[in-house]
Amino acid sequence: xxxxxxxxxxxxxxxxxxxxxxxxxxxxxxxxxxxxxxxxxxxxxxxxxxxxxxxxxxxxxxxxxxxxxxxxxxxxxxxxxxxxxxxxxxxxxxxxxxxxxxxxxxxxxxxxxxxxxxxxxxxxxxxxxxxxxxxxxxxxxxxxxxxxxxxxxxxxxxxxxxxxxxxxxxxxxxxxxxxxxxxxxxxxxxxxxxxxxxxxxxxxxxxxxxxxxxxxxxxxxxxxxxxxxxxxxxxxxxxxxxxxxxxxxxxxxxxxxxxxxxxxxxxxxxxxxxxxxxxxxxxxxxxxxxxxxxxxxxxxxxxxxxxxxxxxxxxxxxxxxxxxxxxxxxxxxxxxxxxxxxxxxxxxxxxxxxxxxxx
Numbered sequence: 001x002x003x004x005x006x007x008x009x010x011x012x013x014x015x016x017x018x019x020x021x022x023x024x025x026x027x028x029x030x031x032x033x034x035x036x037x038x039x040x041x042x043x044x045x046x047x048x049x050x051x052x053x054x055x056x057x058x059x060x061x062x063x064x065x066x067x068x069x070x071x072x073x074x075x076x077x078x079x080x081x082x083x084x085x086x087x088x089x090x091x092x093x094x095x096x097x098x099x100x101x102x103x104x105x106x107x108x109x110x111x112x113x114x115x116x117x118x119x120x121x122x123x124x125x126x127x128x129x130x131x132x133x134x135x136x137x138x139x140x141x142x143x144x145x146x147x148x149x150x151x152x153x154x155x156x157x158x159x160x161x162x163x164x165x166x167x168x169x170x171x172x173x174x175x176x177x178x179x180x181x182x183x184x185x186x187x188x189x190x191x192x193x194x195x196x197x198x199x200x201x202x203x204x205x206x207x208x209x210x211x212x213x214x215x216x217x218x219x220x221x222x223x224x225x226x227x228x229x230x231x232x233x234x235x236x237x238x239x240x241x242x243x244x245x246x247x248x249x250x251x252x253x254x255x256x257x258x259x260x261x262x263x264x265x266x267x268x269x270x271x272x273x274x275x276x277x278x279x280x281x282x283x284x285x286x287x288x289x290x291x292x293x294x295x296x297x298x299x300x301x302x303x304x305x306x307x308x309x310x311x312x313x314x315x316x317x318x319x320x321x322x323x324x325x326x327x328x329x330x331x332x333x334x335x336x337x338x339x340x341x342x343x344x345x346x347x348x349x350x351x352x353x354x355x356x357x358x359x
Contacts, residue, residue, distance in 0.1 A: 022087050024060040024072070028102075029095040031056055035074050042069035042082070043206055063087065066205030067109050067171050084113040084172055112172050120159055120176070127152040127183070153184045160187060161194070169200035174207040191215055217324025226338045227252070230319045232286065232309035235296060240309050242284065247336045249281040249358060251350065254320060254330040256288040257298035262329040266302040268347045272354065273306060279358045280336070282306055288328060290314045 024039065031037075037058040038050040048062040053074065062070075067086035073079070079099045083090070088107035095101070104110045130152055134145035160180050164173045177195065181188040192215045195203075202208065221227060231241045242252070253269060255262035273283050287310035289295035299308055311318055317325075323332075333342035333353065342353050 020087055020089065022062045022064050022070075022085055022090070024085075024090045024092065026053075026056075026058045026060075026072075026092045028053075028056050028092065030097045031074055031077065035076060038073050038075070040071045040073065042071055068206065069175070082113075083107070084109045084175070109170075109172055112167070112170070116163070116172070116176060119163070120156065120180075123152060123156050123159060124183075127156060153186060156180060156184055157186050160184075161197075164194060164197050167202075168197050169202050171201050171205050171207060173198060174202045174205070174211065178207050178211055191218070213321075214324065217322070220323050221332050221340055221343060223340050223343065225340055227332055227334050227340055228322065229338075230322060232311055232319055234307060234309050235299070240284075240307060242338075245282065245284060246338060247280075249276075249336060249354065250334050251281075251283045251345075252286060252332045252334070253283055254286050254288065254323075254325050254328050256328060257291075257294045258289070259328050263298065263302065265329050265346060266304060268350070270303050272350050275351065276354050276358060281354060281358060284309070286310065286317065286319050287312075288314055288317050288320055288325075 026037065031053045033052075033054050035053045036050055037053050037060060038047050039060045039062060040046065041048050041062070048070075049060045051058045051060055060072075064085070064087045067084065070083050070085055072081040072083060072092075074096065077096060079096050081092075081099055081102065083104075085107045086109060088110070090104060090106045090110065093103050104114070127149065130145050130148040134142055134149060137145055157180075160176065164177065167173045177187070177191070177198075181191055181194075187194060191211065195211055195215060198208075203212075219225065227242065229241060229243045231239050234240045242250075251269070251272075255266070257263070269283060273281070283304075283306040285299075285304060285306060285308040287295050287308060289298075289310055290312055292310075292312055295308075295310060295312070298304075309319075319325075329344075329346075331344055332340050333345055333350070335341050335357065341357065342350070345353055
């Protein structure tokens with residue numbers, strides 16, 4: 001999700017819209033006859049409909065559970081046209097070679113998407129520009145660029161807050177909250193505060209679900225907090241609880257056989273485990289695998305001789321969901337009381353922390 005938008009629509013009969021489904025009628029210049037027009041669901045990352053263009057005219061249809069991002073494209077034409085739509089009756093006219101000037105009618109959310117782009121895109125581009133200068137410059141130029149980063153992040157945060165206040169029931173607001181949080185730390189750190197502004201339709205659908213999950217798991221695993229207990233079956237189908245390791249330093253290591261970076265880090269974990277396994281330290285591996293045979297093969301091949309658990313549900317692994325794990329490798333280091341003393345420690349960092357704690 002690289003695009004964002006703002007605002008919201010007037011109150012409409014949602015049930016009637018749902019019954020109609022999404023219909024897109026296009027009449028665009030500079031598209032050769034028999035070119036294929038495709039509509040991709042940006043969330044599912046799959047094409048939901050396609051049609052041939054004749055005389056610049058085409059029609060596409062889809063059923064939309066929740067308003068979201070769709071991308072219109074044409075075979076052989078570079079232009080990719082993002083839209084934020086629900087089950088609307090949308091018409092598109094203009095020149096495909098000038099996508100920024102296309103005209104849309106029939107979708108209030110798309111109108112607001114475009115308006116949002118006009119308001120915030122220049123600010124976002126300015127922020128990225130300042131970051132790039134700060135990353136490569138030195139001296140006064142670097143200091144000036146870093147100050148600009150702070151100023152531009154503040155401006156974006158203020159714009160976001162104003163837009164969300166004005167459009168608090170819009171799922172579009174939910175989308176751009178999610179996106180701005182990706183590159184403005186202050187928004188990410190205060191996600192719950194921003195989200196509390198929203199209501200109604202803005203708190204339904206996949207964007208809202210993702211934010212709710214992020215907020216609910218944000219405090220889990222913070223340094224100084226007790227890591228919640230969990231249970232999952234080991235390689236022999238026996239239930240293993242984190243609580244059963246109380247009294248030891250434990251590295252809870254989230255990984256998978258299919259994860260290249262995880263497999264690359266495994267030798268470091270093995271080295272640390274061998275150095276401290278007789279000093280009240282162990283590892284508990286939590287795998288996001290789906291295939292048990294591959295999971296077991298990776299354990300054997302990488303020499304991972306500690307306890308391993310998994311429910312073989314891939315990214316829906318219950319423990320990973322509970323802890324808000326969104327990328328792997330990921331890890332928590334806890335002390336004998338279950339208190340988190342380190343997160344995502346790699347290589348020598350894990351050895352260093354354990355050396356400080358275990359005398």
